[in-house]
Amino acid sequence: MTAPLFPSSRGFASRQQALEHLCDHVLTRAEAHDWSLILPEYDGLVDPTADRALEDFARRLFSKDPFPEGESLLDSYLRMLRQSLADARKLGWWWEQRSGRYAEWCGFGLDGVFVVWDAQVIKTGFLLRSAEPPHRGPPPDRESNPLPRRRMERRMPRLQNPSPEVHYRIFRENLVWAAGEYARRYPDIATAGSDVFVNRPPRFGRWQEYLAMRNESES
Amino acid sequence: MNETKAFIRRSVLEKLLGAYEDWQDWKESESAPRIAQDLLAAWGAFCRVYRTSERNEVAGSVQKLLEDEGPALVAAAAKGPFLEHWIEDVRHMDQAWNFALDQETQRELEMAAGRLFEEFDRASLLVCFAGRPGVQLPSEGLDSWKKQVEEVDEAFSDHVEAFLPAATLASAQLDAFRPDLDEEEDLWETTLKHQFLEEVSEELTSEDAVAVFSDRGQSAVEKRPLPTTPPSPTSWFDIPELAMAAQEERGYEPFEVRSWRSPEGKFEARLVVSRESTETVRVNFYADEDESAVELAGLPVSLAEVPGMNNGAIDSQGHADFPLEALRQARKEQKVLRLLVDWVEWVSVEE
Numbered sequence: 001m002t003a004p005l006f007p008s009s010r011g012f013a014s015r016q017q018a019l020e021h022l023c024d025h026v027l028t029r030a031e032a033h034d035w036s037l038i039l040p041e042y043d044g045l046v047d048p049t050a051d052r053a054l055e056d057f058a059r060r061l062f063s064k065d066p067f068p069e070g071e072s073l074l075d076s077y078l079r080m081l082r083q084s085l086a087d088a089r090k091l092g093w094w095w096e097q098r099s100g101r102y103a104e105w106c107g108f109g110l111d112g113v114f115v116v117w118d119a120q121v122i123k124t125g126f127l128l129r130s131a132e133p134p135h136r137g138p139p140p141d142r143e144s145n146p147l148p149r150r151r152m153e154r155r156m157p158r159l160q161n162p163s164p165e166v167h168y169r170i171f172r173e174n175l176v177w178a179a180g181e182y183a184r185r186y187p188d189i190a191t192a193g194s195d196v197f198v199n200r201p202p203r204f205g206r207w208q209e210y211l212a213m214r215n216e217s218e219s
Numbered sequence: 220m221n222e223t224k225a226f227i228r229r230s231v232l233e234k235l236l237g238a239y240e241d242w243q244d245w246k247e248s249e250s251a252p253r254i255a256q257d258l259l260a261a262w263g264a265f266c267r268v269y270r271t272s273e274r275n276e277v278a279g280s281v282q283k284l285l286e287d288e289g290p291a292l293v294a295a296a297a298k299g300p301f302l303e304h305w306i307e308d309v310r311h312m313d314q315a316w317n318f319a320l321d322q323e324t325q326r327e328l329e330m331a332a333g334r335l336f337e338e339f340d341r342a343s344l345l346v347c348f349a350g351r352p353g354v355q356l357p358s359e360g361l362d363s364w365k366k367q368v369e370e371v372d373e374a375f376s377d378h379v380e381a382f383l384p385a386a387t388l389a390s391a392q393l394d395a396f397r398p399d400l401d402e403e404e405d406l407w408e409t410t411l412k413h414q415f416l417e418e419v420s421e422e423l424t425s426e427d428a429v430a431v432f433s434d435r436g437q438s439a440v441e442k443r444p445l446p447t448t449p450p451s452p453t454s455w456f457d458i459p460e461l462a463m464a465a466q467e468e469r470g471y472e473p474f475e476v477r478s479w480r481s482p483e484g485k486f487e488a489r490l491v492v493s494r495e496s497t498e499t500v501r502v503n504f505y506a507d508e509d510e511s512a513v514e515l516a517g518l519p520v521s522l523a524e525v526p527g528m529n530n531g532a533i534d535s536q537g538h539a540d541f542p543l544e545a546l547r548q549a550r551k552e553q554k555v556l557r558l559l560v561d562w563v564e565w566v567s568v569e570e
Binding site for chain 1: 223226227229230233234236237240241244248250257308311312314315317318319322323324326327328329330331333334337384385387388391519562
C-alpha cells in the first residue's frame with residue numbers, strides 16, 4: 001500500500017479559494033465556535049461569537065488593503081490543514097478515491113479536521129459536525145457577501161471553554177461523521193490507510209497518547 | 220457473505236461498542252444526552268442486522284447495560300436535542316443543489332445528504348427504542364418525538380431526490396438487514412425510508428443510469444427533477460389579456476392576478492397588472508395591514524426563475540419588477556410560476 005502524496009503546492013489551488021474556505025468554514029458560525037477551540041490564535045484575532053465582527057473580518061479579507069490579522073488566521077487555518085494531513089498520513093487515517101488515473105485522498109487529523117487533497121493541492125478542510133451546507137444561490141460577490149453560508153435564524157450553540165475534554169469531543173464527534181462518510185463512499189474506495197473509519201474511535205487516553213507522540217516528534 | 224454486507228455488519232457492531240465505551244467514559248459529562256442517544260440508536264441499528272441469538276455473544280455487555288440502565292439512558296437521551304433544524308436543513312440542501320456547479324460544493328452537499336439521512340434514521344431508531352417496555356420515555360416526550368419523526372418523514376418524501384447520494388449505502392444496509400426483521404414490526408418500520416430511497420433511486424437510474432451516477436454531482440444535478448410543484452396550465456396567466464381586462468373592466472385600476480405568502484406567514488406578495496404592464500409586471504410585498512414590506516429590501520427575488528430587475532433583488536420600497544418578455548419566454552419553456560425570495564419558495568395563495 002502506498003501512502004498518499006503530500007500536495008505539491010502545500011495549499012489551495014488559489015488564494016481566492018483559500019479565502020473562500022476560510023470564510024465558509026472558519027468564520028461561519030457555528031463551525032467558527034469549534035475552530036476557535038482548536039486554533040490557538042483565533043480568539044486573539046476575532047470573537048467567534050460576534051456576528052458583526054466575523055462579517056467585518058471576512059469582508060476585509062477580500063479588500064486590497066493590508067490586513068495582517070486576516071493573514072494570521074489564514075496561516076493558522078492552512079497550518080492546521082497541513083497538520084491534519086500529516087496526522088492522517090502518519091496514522092493511516094485516510095482513504096483514497098480514484099477516477100481513472102486521477103487520485104484524491106480524504107484524511108482525518110487528531111484535531112478532528114477532515115481534509116481532502118490530491119497530488120497538487122488541498123481541496124477542502126473542515127469540521128464535519130458543525131459545518132453549514134453550501135449557499136443556496138449563485139456564487140456571491142464576496143466583497144458584499146463574504147459569509148454566504150451564514151444562517152442568522154439558526155440558534156447558535158454555547159461556546160465552551162477550551163479544555164482537553166472539549167478538544168477530544170470535537171475530535172470524536174467529527175471522527176464518527178467521517179466514518180459515516182467512509183461508509184457512504186465504501187464501494188468507491190480504492191485503498192484505505194487503516195480501519196480507523198470502521199473501528200470504534202480511540203478513547204480519551206489513547207487520543208492523548210497520539211497527541212503526545214505528535215508533540216514529541218515535532219520537538 | 221459479500222464484502223459490503225460484512226462491512227456493514229462490522230461497522231454496526233463497532234459503532235455500538237464505541238457508543239458503549241463513550242457512555243462508560245462520559246455519562247457524567249455535559250455530553251451525556253447526545254451520547255445516550257447515540258447508544259440507543261446504535262443498539263437499534265445493531266438489532267436490525269444481528270439476530271437475537273447472536274446479540275449476546277457479540278455485544279453481551281451492551282445488552283446487560285441496557286437491561287440495567289435502560290431507563291437512565293432514555294432519561295438522559297430525552298434531554299438532548301432531537302432533529303433540530305432538520306427540515307430547514309433539508310430545504311436548504313435541496314435548493315443549494317440547484318447552484319452546485321463546482322466539485323467541492325457537490326461534495327459537501329453529498330456529505331450533507333448522507334448526514335441528514337443518518338440523523339433521520341438515528342431519530343427513528345430512538346423513537347423505536349424509547350417506546351419499548353422497560354425503557355419507556357414519559358408519554359409526553361415520546362409523543363413529541365414521534366410527531367417530529369412524522370414531520371421529518373414527510374419532508375424526506377418531499378425532497379427525496381436530494382438524498383440520492385445516500386442511496387447506495389441505504390441499499391447496502393437493506394441487504395444487510397436480517398431477513399426476519401419484520402418480526403419486530405417497530406424496528407422494521409425504521410427501514411421504510413431505506414426502501415423508499417432505493418425505489419426512487421432505481422426509478423431515476425433506470426431512465427439513464429450512466430448519466431446520473433457516472434459523475435455524481437453535475438450530472439445528477441442536471442438530471443434531478445425540479446423539486447417542487449409540477450407545471451400546471453392554470454398556474455400561469457396571460458398578462459396582455461389581463462392587462463386589457465384591467466383597462467376595460469376596471470377603469471385602468473391595477474388588477475391583482477396572483478398572490479403568495481411567505482413560509483412563516485409574516486409577509487404577502489401580490490402580482491398586479493395595469494395599463495402600464497406592457498414591458499414589466501410588478502410584485503408588491505406587504506407586511507401587516509398592507510404596509511409595504513421594506514424590511515425585505517435587498518433580498519434576492521425571482522418569479523418563474525426570472526430574476527427581479529433591481530439587480531435581482533427587492534427594491535427599497537418593497538417592490539420587485541420583472542421584464543414581461545422574459546416571463547413570456549419562461550411560460551413558453553413551461554417554467555413553474557413560483558416566487559422565490561432569498562431562494563425560498565413562497566406559498567401560492569388561492570383566491
